[in-house]
Amino acid sequence: NAGVTQTPKFQVLKTGQSMTLQCAQDMNHEYMSWYRQDPGMGLRLIHYSVGAGITDQGEVPNGYNVSRSTTEDFPLRLLSAAPSQTSVYFCASKPGQGLAGELFFGEGSRLTVL
Amino acid sequence: SQQGEEDPQALSIQEGENATMNCSYKTSINNLQWYRQNSGRGLVHLILIRSNEREKHSGRLRVTLDTSKKSSSLLITASRAADTASYFCVFGGSYIPTFGRGTSLIVHP
Numbered sequence: 629n630a631g632v633t634q635t636p637k638f639q640v641l642k643t644g645q646s647m648t649l650q651c652a653q654d655m656n657h658e659y660m661s662w663y664r665q666d667p668g669m670g671l672r673l674i675h676y677s678v679g680a681g682i683t684d685q686g687e688v689p690n691g692y693n694v695s696r697s698t699t700e701d702f703p704l705r706l707l708s709a710a711p712s713q714t715s716v717y718f719c720a721s722k723p724g725q726g727l728a729g730e731l732f733f734g735e736g737s738r739l740t741v742l
Numbered sequence: 743s744q745q746g747e748e749d750p751q752a753l754s755i756q757e758g759e760n761a762t763m764n765c766s767y768k769t770s771i772n773n774l775q776w777y778r779q780n781s782g783r784g785l786v787h788l789i790l791i792r793s794n795e796r797e798k799h800s801g802r803l804r805v806t807l808d809t810s811k812k813s814s815s816l817l818i819t820a821s822r823a824a825d826t827a828s829y830f831c832v833f834g835g836s837y838i839p840t841f842g843r844g845t846s847l848i849v850h851p
Binding site (some may be wrong): 632653659663668669670671672673678684686687718720728729730731732733734735736 | 763772773775782783784785786787790792814830832837838839840841842843
């Protein structure tokens with residue numbers, strides 16, 4: 629049982645490039661989510677999903693796309709990277725669809741956009 | 743959405759002392775959770791307190807919740823060097839959780 633796995637751990641992009649951050653969980657959790665963490669800030673929700681085929685926007689969705697074709701995977705796509713997207717990204721999942729209950733986090737993906 | 747406010751932003755104590763950090767929020771909540779983040783790592787869940795609870799214990803952790811004041815506190819008793827980390831409160835009444843800015847705790851051996 630690996631929990632929540634994020635890849636890559638580190639990535640450097642040039643402005644305008646695209647990339648996908650991968651997130652996979654093996655706990656059969658319905659709820660999955662992506663956050664970004666900037667220095668001195670708490671985590672801010674980018675997008676979330678309450679089940680396969682269902683996604684919705686969080687607090688800071690602009691510049692990011694997601695999809696949820698399976699229960700296990702929830703990739704985050706940056707279509708045209710900007711320096712403002714330099715951040716540490718975390719994926720988290722939890723059983724059920726509501727907010728009650730513990731979030732399980734991946735180890736993070738550190739992205740630098742030059 | 744408004745982030746929660748945590749204070750202090752930073753706390754430095756000696757091993758064996760107690761550490762108290764506070765979280766305030768502005769919306770109604772169903773529950774409030776506390777998480778720990780070690781440097782460069784993901785967040786780890788510590789404890790959840792429901793809106794109808796006033797106090798909860800887990801090992802050396804004690805959490806209180808005052809819904810009338812919209813505030814919560816996390817007390818770590820008999821701190822250890824391994825408790826050095828950032829601590830975040832997380833709350834929300836919907837699918838969009840709100841994270842506090844965190845308290846950075848340093849425990850000196």
